[in-house]
Amino acid sequence: MFDNDGMSSLAPDRVMLVWCPDWPVEAAIRLHGHTAATPIAVIQTGRVYACSAPARAQGVSRGLKLREAQARCPALLVTPWRPEDDARAFEPVLVAIEELMPGVEALRPGVCAIRARGPAAYYGGEEEAALWLLDRLDELGVLGTRIGIADGVFTAEQAARQRPVQRWAQRIRTVPAGAAAEYLAPLPISVLEDAPVTTLLRRLGVYTLGDFAALAAGDVRDRLGEQGARLHALSGGLDSRPVVARTPPDDLDCSIDFEPAVDRIDQVAFGVRALADRFVAGLTAARLVCTSLCVELEAERGELSVRTWLHPRSFTASDVVDRVRWQLQGGASEVGLLSGIVSVRLSPASVDSIGNHEEGLFGGGPDERIHHALSRVQGMLGRQAVLTGAVGGGRGPADRATLVPWGDRLVHEREPSPPWPGRLPDPAPSTVFEPPRPVTVFSASGDELAMDDRGALSAAPSGISSGPSALHVAAWAGPWTVDEQWWDPQHASRVSRLQVVDTTGTAWLLALEHGRWWAEGRYD
Amino acid sequence: MSNLALALPARDEQVRELQERIRQLQSTRLDTRALPTHPAIARLLPGGALREGATYSVDRSLTLLMLLLAAPSAAGAWCGVVGVPEFGIEAAAGFGIDLERLVLVPHPGDQWLAATAAIADALGVIVTRPPRQASEASVARLSARLRKRGATMLVLGTWPQSEAMLSLTESAWTGIGDGHGNLQSREVTVTVTSRMGGRPRSARIRLSGTAAQPGPAAPPGSILSA
Numbered sequence: 001m002f003d004n005d006g007m008s009s010l011a012p013d014r015v016m017l018v019w020c021p022d023w024p025v026e027a028a029i030r031l032h033g034h035t036a037a038t039p040i041a042v043i044q045t046g047r048v049y050a051c052s053a054p055a056r057a058q059g060v061s062r063g064l065k066l067r068e069a070q071a072r073c074p075a076l077l078v079t080p081w082r083p084e085d086d087a088r089a090f091e092p093v094l095v096a097i098e099e100l101m102p103g104v105e106a107l108r109p110g111v112c113a114i115r116a117r118g119p120a121a122y123y124g125g126e127e128e129a130a131l132w133l134l135d136r137l138d139e140l141g142v143l144g145t146r147i148g149i150a151d152g153v154f155t156a157e158q159a160a161r162q163r164p165v166q167r168w169a170q171r172i173r174t175v176p177a178g179a180a181a182e183y184l185a186p187l188p189i190s191v192l193e194d195a196p197v198t199t200l201l202r203r204l205g206v207y208t209l210g211d212f213a214a215l216a217a218g219d220v221r222d223r224l225g226e227q228g229a230r231l232h233a234l235s236g237g238l239d240s241r242p243v244v245a246r247t248p249p250d251d252l253d254c255s256i257d258f259e260p261a262v263d264r265i266d267q268v269a270f271g272v273r274a275l276a277d278r279f280v281a282g283l284t285a286a287r288l289v290c291t292s293l294c295v296e297l298e299a300e301r302g303e304l305s306v307r308t309w310l311h312p313r314s315f316t317a318s319d320v321v322d323r324v325r326w327q328l329q330g331g332a333s334e335v336g337l338l339s340g341i342v343s344v345r346l347s348p349a350s351v352d353s354i355g356n357h358e359e360g361l362f363g364g365g366p367d368e369r370i371h372h373a374l375s376r377v378q379g380m381l382g383r384q385a386v387l388t389g390a391v392g393g394g395r396g397p398a399d400r401a402t403l404v405p406w407g408d409r410l411v412h413e414r415e416p417s418p419p420w421p422g423r424l425p426d427p428a429p430s431t432v433f434e435p436p437r438p439v440t441v442f443s444a445s446g447d448e449l450a451m452d453d454r455g456a457l458s459a460a461p462s463g464i465s466s467g468p469s470a471l472h473v474a475a476w477a478g479p480w481t482v483d484e485q486w487w488d489p490q491h492a493s494r495v496s497r498l499q500v501v502d503t504t505g506t507a508w509l510l511a512l513e514h515g516r517w518w519a520e521g522r523y524d
Numbered sequence: 525m526s527n528l529a530l531a532l533p534a535r536d537e538q539v540r541e542l543q544e545r546i547r548q549l550q551s552t553r554l555d556t557r558a559l560p561t562h563p564a565i566a567r568l569l570p571g572g573a574l575r576e577g578a579t580y581s582v583d584r585s586l587t588l589l590m591l592l593l594a595a596p597s598a599a600g601a602w603c604g605v606v607g608v609p610e611f612g613i614e615a616a617a618g619f620g621i622d623l624e625r626l627v628l629v630p631h632p633g634d635q636w637l638a639a640t641a642a643i644a645d646a647l648g649v650i651v652t653r654p655p656r657q658a659s660e661a662s663v664a665r666l667s668a669r670l671r672k673r674g675a676t677m678l679v680l681g682t683w684p685q686s687e688a689m690l691s692l693t694e695s696a697w698t699g700i701g702d703g704h705g706n707l708q709s710r711e712v713t714v715t716v717t718s719r720m721g722g723r724p725r726s727a728r729i730r731l732s733g734t735a736a737q738p739g740p741a742a743p744p745g746s747i748l749s750a
Contacts, residue, residue, distance in 0.1 A: 370602055373646030374627060377639050385639075387628040389613045401613045406627065425706055427731075428614035430586040434630075460703055475700045477707070499707050505695035507707055521612060523707065524585045524692075 012152035012239045014116040014177060016130060018097065018137070019146050019160040020090075023110025024050040026142065027089035028079045036143065039073050041066075044081040086110065094246075096136055101129065103245035113153050115243045130172045150175035152239025155184060158191060180237025185210025192231050197224060209235040250286055253347040254279040261300040261340025268341050269325045276320035279346045288351040289314035292409075295327050296345040303339065308349050310409035319407075320346060322375060326383045374406045383407075392416050395423045395482050396495065397432045397509065397521045422482045424497065429509050429521025436518035439466045441498075441510060451496055451512055455481045461500060464508065466519065471502035479512070543722070544572070559649070559676055560595040568716040568725045570688055577671040581683045583691035586611060587731070588714065589651055589678055590619040592690070596676075597621040601648035606640050607632050608653050608680060637662050644675045653680040660684070689717045708732070 020026060024042040029052070034040060039055035041048045048064045058073040070076050086109035094112060097104050101119040106112045119129035130147045137145045148160030149172065159173040175183045187209045189198045206212050212220075213236040221229040233240065256275045262268050283290055293315050297305040309323045324344060378386050383405045392402035393414035400423070402412050441449040443459035450458045461473050478498035485491045496512040497520070507523035558573035566573045574580065574592065582589050586608070593603050593616070602625045605611050609630035617623055627647065632639040632655075640652050644666070667685050670677055679686060692712050699708025709732040717724040 370646045373642055377629060377642050380635055380638060380642070381629070381632060385629055385631060387630065388623070388626065389628065390623050391614050391617050397612060397614060403613075403628065425708075426618055427707065427709075428612055428618055430590060430612050430615040431610045432612040432614075434609050475697065476703060477700045477705050499700060501697050501700060501707075505693070505697070505710075505712075507695075507697060507700075507710075523710075524587060 012155075012180075012237075013242055014120070014126070014149065014151060015153050015156040015243055016114045016116045016119070016126065016133070017148045017150075017153060017156035017160050018112050018114070018133065019148070019157065020093070020110045020137075020142055021144050021146070022050050022052060023090065024081055024086050025052045027086045027109065030089045030141075031085055032079070034077065038077055039075055040077045040079065041069055042081045043078055049081045083109070093137065093140065093142060096140055097133065100132055100136055103243065105243045105245055107153070111157070113156065113243045115245075116149055126174060127172060134171060145171065147172045148175070149173070150183070151177060151180040151237060152234075153241060153243065154234045154239040155180040155237055158184060158187060180239075181210075181213060182237075184235060184237055185213065192234065194227070194231060197228055197231055200224075213237075252279075252282055252286065252288075252351070253345060254282065255296075255343060255345035257343045258341060261342045263340040265325060265328045268328060268344065269321055272321055272324045272344055273317070275344065275346065276317040276324075279320060280315065280317045283348065283351065284354065287354045288348075289354050290348040290350075291315075291352050292349040293320065293323060294347045294349040295324055296343075296347070297324070297327060297341055298343040298345075300340040300342055310411075311407065312409055314352070322379075322407075326378075329382065371407075378406060390416075393418060393420050395420055395484065396511070397424075397429055398434060398436075400428075401432065422480065424480065424499075424509070427523065429507075429523050431522040431524055433519055433521065436511065436520050437466060439464050439510065439517050439519045441500075441517045449517070450515070451479065455479065455496065461498065464500060464502070464510065464517075464519075471504070471506075473500050474503045474505075475501040557674070559601070560599040562591050562595050564727050564729045565592065565690070565714055565716070568714065568727055570716075570718040570720060574676055575687065576674040576676055578687045579667065579670065579677040579679060579683055579685055581679050581681065581686040581689040583689060584680070585692040586680075587615070587712075588690055588692040589680065590616050590621060591729075591731075592678060593649060593651065594620040596649050597625060601625070602627065602646070603649045604629065604643040604647040604651070606643060606650065606652040607636055607655060608651060611651075637666065640677075641666055641669055644670055644673055644677065647675065649676050649678065651678045651680065654683070685719075687719055691715050691717075 025040050028034065028040055028042055029036060029038075036052070037054055038052065039058060039060070040052040041055055041060055042050045043066055046066050048060060048062055048066065048069050050062065051060045051069075055069075055073055055076055060069045060073050060076065064072075066078065070078070090106065090109040094104055094106055097112065097114065101114055101122075103115050103118065104112050105114075116126050116129070120126040123129040123132055126149045130149060133147065134145060146160045148156040148158070148162075150156040150159045155175060159175050162173060185208060189201050189207055189209060189212060191209070192198055201212060206215070212232060215232065217229065217232060220232040224231075254275050256271060258268075258271060262271060280290075290311075291314050292308055292310045294306065294308045299305070305327060307327050311319060315323075328341070374386050386406040387403040388406055388410070389401055389403040390410055390412070391400055392412045393416045394400045399414065402410065404410050441461050441464050443449055444462040445459065447459070449461055452458070457479060461476050463473060464471050476498060479496040481494065481496040484493045484495070486494075493513065498510040498512070499507060500510055501507045508519055509521035509523070511518045511520045557576045558571070559576060561569065561573040574596070580592075582592070597603050598620050603621065604627045606629045608628075611628060611630075613623060613626070613628075616626065627643070629639055629643065636652075636655050640650060644650050663684055666677075682689075692714055694713040695710050696712075697707055697710045699705050709730065711728055711730050713726050713728055715724050715726040
């Protein structure tokens, strides 16, 4: 141990570095289910950030403008670059590596480092350990992975990234212990990836890492400061930075298997009760609360029902049981489940620190009581029966109401923030017919009112009728025509609205769609 | 002439006060707490406000219903609407009802009574529309529950034990003409018929089209005449 401390600045650790080339593309392929043969480009601020091999074969390269890339390869599939997706897709790779050897450090998505000493001793050599690793990654379907083994992270990365001489060059490149400086010497100075320093060095006539390493360490520190001194040490193969292994995240998932399969909802709910307690206790022990929950139900015939449930605050054990029950009810017919449930799996889709969700010393009481009562009504009538709402975006009165089941988080179908030109000015109708009621609107001569292509009415409305009863029109305004999503034949709609006041003083909101009149709302 | 004009409202006021006292003496139960109520309507109601644990009938108009809900909701009460699928929440927000404390049960179906009772256990104000003539026994049970919990119920339609029947009539719109303009504001007459008998009382109220934004806005509606 003492030796190690003393030696650390002189002899860096042996490091195995795994590099997955074009990781953003690989992540897009994995998360969106594309195939490796599709030409894909990942775009950041209008330029190509990474591209797949088929795209590269057609002339797409990093830094190219999106338009230019699409011109070169018309079949190019374009996705925006999302760093969090890259990290998410890399997680299974890290887990797979951790199964083989401990102490993985994720340097960035697509690149990770492992201390080589332990695995080398276990597998009987560094190259053997690397071969095991490549085998495992190939099984996972991560193609083209390369491994560099050298003293220190920097040298190992250069070894992994070095362009192969032939196409089928070895995927593992080993730099023997102590030979790092020698290996790095011919590499260009630009691999240091520090533009100000490398530009200056080039002006000073220093073009390779070997040239840079040959300068005296004291002079470099005087001229370039701490950062320069660190780069100088890297160039000399003296990478003092150790590999810091990550702590694998806790497994918070819980599952239960039923043997034999359970085919009644209340039995499943009863069986899940203990599981839910364990699930919440596990989260509490990790000082977390679950704010969105993923429930997986596997049925006897192999059907899998997966749903993510949101919670306005955080899930308690009884909330979890309720969600499982609702998910079962959603997929069930009147008589019961389609087939017996063999396993239930709960996993937290998003968690938060428990400190942010602690109830105050006072208050919180009435809310809990209301939540309990409404959950009971949901138990009686079904989850969709109890709703809360907000005013969302849209133009029609029915579009603007966003209703979500009690207990779910409010997610707007249409964002309320855009101005929505063409919507009717306030006041909104107090009665919104759901669905709209068919009505007949007729003119003074008794003909049904029609509208021409230019949006003009055939005559002034003088009466409306629904069934046998008829009302006379005292005042009216409109029509206001809204042509929505005309570019999309599936969702296109052209609606003209009229406001009409009848002789009793009640106002109506009428809509004309596809040549038929509907009463959308009433101001009663 | 001017003396007479001043004296008349004063006498009216006195008569009203006396009637109020008689009503209190006749009342079969102890004084209950009042809910915040729209000032123009409060003057018409028996007891001068909506009462906790009481039931009121509203004749058809959802606008009137929202006007009644707005003040308690703005004061922090939770409101539940059972069996009214056409309740327009945008208009509700425009009247100042806080949508975060509004719960809708649009289709209670056969379980109307059970759902209303369960919601009455927790929420302050409940709006409901009985699907058919509810049985005497269930009405009595629900009324007892409301009294016990201190919840106020507003029934769309008739209800045997309601304190008062409210209706909205003679609405006159402004802003709309013969093929031009749009609906902007209106004046309506709100009439309250008390269970205790007596002459129906009515007031003229102006409702203006407010911005449909939730929040503790002043209740839209000002008194024109009583």
